[in-house]
Amino acid sequence: MGSTVNQKPAREEEIGAPESRWKSLFKKLIRNKSSLIGSCILIFFLLVAAFAPFLMTHDPNSTDLLNDFETPSSENWFGTDHNGRDIYSRIVYGTHLTLYVGTVSVAIGAAVGIVLGLFAGYYGRFVDTVIMRVADVLLAFPGILLALAIVSALGASLNNVIIALSIYNIPVFARIVRGSVLEVKSVEYIEAIRALGAKDGKIMFQHILPNVSSPVIVQASLQIATSILSAAGLSFLGVGVQPPTPEWGAMLNSGRSYMWDSPHLTLFPGIALVLVVLGFNLLGDGLRDALDPKSKK
Amino acid sequence: MYIFIIRRFLQLIPVIIGVTLVAFLIIQLIPGDAAQVMAGEAASEEQLEQMRENLGLNEPLYVQYGTFLADLVRLDLGQSVRTDQPVMELVAPRFWITLELAFWGLVVAVVVGLLGGILAATKQNSYRDLGTMMFAVIGLSMPNFWLGLMLMYLFSIELGWLPTSGWGDWQQIFLPAITMGTAGAAIIARMTRSAMLEVLGEDYVRTARAKGVKERLVIYKHALRNALIPVVTVIGLQFGYFLSGAVLTESVFSINGLGRLVVDAISQRDFPVVQGTVIVLALTFVLTNFIVDILYRVLNKRIEIN
Numbered sequence: 057m058g059s060t061v062n063q064k065p066a067r068e069e070e071i072g073a074p075e076s077r078w079k080s081l082f083k084k085l086i087r088n089k090s091s092l093i094g095s096c097i098l099i100f101f102l103l104v105a106a107f108a109p110f111l112m113t114h115d116p117n118s119t120d121l122l123n124d125f126e127t128p129s130s131e132n133w134f135g136t137d138h139n140g141r142d143i144y145s146r147i148v149y150g151t152h153l154t155l156y157v158g159t160v161s162v163a164i165g166a167a168v169g170i171v172l173g174l175f176a177g178y179y180g181r182f183v184d185t186v187i188m189r190v191a192d193v194l195l196a197f198p199g200i201l202l203a204l205a206i207v208s209a210l211g212a213s214l215n216n217v218i219i220a221l222s223i224y225n226i227p228v229f230a231r232i233v234r235g236s237v238l239e240v241k242s243v244e245y246i247e248a249i250r251a252l253g254a255k256d257g258k259i260m261f262q263h264i265l266p267n268v269s270s271p272v273i274v275q276a277s278l279q280i281a282t283s284i285l286s287a288a289g290l291s292f293l294g295v296g297v298q299p300p301t302p303e304w305g306a307m308l309n310s311g312r313s314y315m316w317d318s319p320h321l322t323l324f325p326g327i328a329l330v331l332v333v334l335g336f337n338l339l340g341d342g343l344r345d346a347l348d349p350k351s352k353k
Numbered sequence: 354m355y356i357f358i359i360r361r362f363l364q365l366i367p368v369i370i371g372v373t374l375v376a377f378l379i380i381q382l383i384p385g386d387a388a389q390v391m392a393g394e395a396a397s398e399e400q401l402e403q404m405r406e407n408l409g410l411n412e413p414l415y416v417q418y419g420t421f422l423a424d425l426v427r428l429d430l431g432q433s434v435r436t437d438q439p440v441m442e443l444v445a446p447r448f449w450i451t452l453e454l455a456f457w458g459l460v461v462a463v464v465v466g467l468l469g470g471i472l473a474a475t476k477q478n479s480y481r482d483l484g485t486m487m488f489a490v491i492g493l494s495m496p497n498f499w500l501g502l503m504l505m506y507l508f509s510i511e512l513g514w515l516p517t518s519g520w521g522d523w524q525q526i527f528l529p530a531i532t533m534g535t536a537g538a539a540i541i542a543r544m545t546r547s548a549m550l551e552v553l554g555e556d557y558v559r560t561a562r563a564k565g566v567k568e569r570l571v572i573y574k575h576a577l578r579n580a581l582i583p584v585v586t587v588i589g590l591q592f593g594y595f596l597s598g599a600v601l602t603e604s605v606f607s608i609n610g611l612g613r614l615v616v617d618a619i620s621q622r623d624f625p626v627v628q629g630t631v632i633v634l635a636l637t638f639v640l641t642n643f644i645v646d647i648l649y650r651v652l653n654k655r656i657e658i659n
Contacts, residue, residue, distance in 0.1 A: 090490075118544075192371070193371030196635050196638060196639045197372070197638070198596055202375075204615065208627050264545075292496075295619055295622065311406070326499035326503065329497050337494050338490060
């Protein structure tokens with residue numbers, strides 16, 4: 057209790073001055089090794105995705121059966137696959153797909169999850185019970201099982217993978233936001249605004265939401281990593297993005313049949329996948345250290 | 354304690370019902386005519402009608418779900434539309450294989466994870482700590498199916514030490530277990546490290562050290578014991594995730610478990626089998642979490658009393 061006096065200015069700064077808050081976050085992120093390395097990896101892949109047309113040395117889908125299973129050379133940097141396609145160009149082209157699936161499914165899942173979490177935490181009682189029980193049910197399907205079930209019914213395609221992974225992401229965010237709302241809801245400042253007659257919607261989205269954003273941002277980064285792995289897993293099982301699309305998981309799936317003689321078909325897409333996921337995980341770890349004062353002692 | 358168990362069990366019921374509802378809806382989610390999708394393009398009108406009749410697709414939705422639930426209570430998961438075998442007969446033998454696989458994966462995860470976590474925490478911010486944590490975050494970022502392929506290439510194809518696929522021999526356990534366990538080991542190592550660091554800063558550890566208790570004893574008797582409590586929860590959760598991770602691992606190593614069953618069923622559009630497998634995996638996960646919750650409670654109680 058004795059520390060309330062000290063806490064107040066900190067909280068006011070948090071709520072009242074968004075610019076300085078972003079600036080200090082940025083500084084913390086640069087100083088943190090995890091997030092610095094993670095950001096560098098992600099910026100690299102963003103650039104690859106953006107400038108893919110200039111970076112590709114071959115058409116990613118043009119087959120050349122006379123030059124199949126070529127090992128890496130100066131002509132084909134990562135070698136060629138079973139159809140003689142240039143693996144390097146396919147990986148470069150596939151970068152935007154991987155980033156797209158990960159970010160879009162998390163964006164949709166987070167948007168819906170945040171709203172549901174806000175409602176559950178703010179209104180409590182019946183609304184809370186219903187929303188959180190549904191979340192419990194969705195969370196009862198471990199890992200990619202829920203996405204697998206949804207995609208199996210809807211059919212294998214890029215959009216259905218995104219739908220499935222978005223649904224998979226919803227309860228994760230709903231739960232986190234609800235928890236944070238319960239912490240923030242009874243803070244004096246929120247009570248004061250309510251006493252002044254602010255509407256529920258305004259309180260939730262303008263005053264509570266900014267205060268629960270930290271855990272959401274951290275989770276979003278980690279969840280993109282998980283979603284990318286899940287999407288690749290679905291493609292690997294043959295129920296996700298279909299060949300000949302140069303999606304990394306699908307490339308691994310078609311390459312696995314040739315493991316015996318041509319392991320480079322599976323080596324390079326896998327390394328690309330590890331690096332991207334590592335980038336998001338490191339960024340998430342760094343964000344957590346920077347945003348959560350409890351974890352940094 | 355008993356009240357806690359009963360209350361926690363009652364909370365399970367809506368979740369279990371929800372799980373069955375989601376599994377039931379898989380067939381309803383199929384765009385277009387589900388019977389047509391399952392029977393294939395070439396099916397005649399009679400065949401389609403037969404399919405609808407068998408699956409009860411002509412009934413109103415609530416009747417269908419009611420029948421589905423009633424069958425489920427009698428442990429009847431329906432019939433495969435491909436082989437006409439009862440789904441239960443397909444699922445049961447494979448369930449044990451997946452469970453066994455998940456168990457060995459967990460063994461790898463726990464042994465490597467605990468060791469890594471302790472190694473890192475006992476020398477905080479050293480190169481040992483940094484290295485272990487770097488391995489952990491890479492392990493966490495690796496798709497397990499890719500790791501499996503790489504292990505297979507190295508140990509089976511290049512070195513010829515271990516078989517590439519199959520299940521049943523003791524030699525066939527290693528690669529799938531490492532494949533499954535790596536991500537879990539990474540999570541457990543990180544968790545153990547932070548739990549240990551927290552405990553090592555506690556007063557009673559300082560007291561023990563001040564008393565002149567040997568460092569080894571401080572770490573293993575005083576610190577690790579208490580640090581393990583939150584770790585147990587993570588371990589329990591991991592077991593559940595391994596059940597779904599098995600889908601990919603089984604596919605890599607051609608292991609005939611539930612994971613392969615569900616993937617094959619999806620490619621053959623055999624939806625009753627998909628539903629049955631999904632229900633079994635999800636319910637196992639739910640029950641594992643229930644047991645872990647109680648275990649956590651028991652462990653915590655003992656500490657409180659002591």
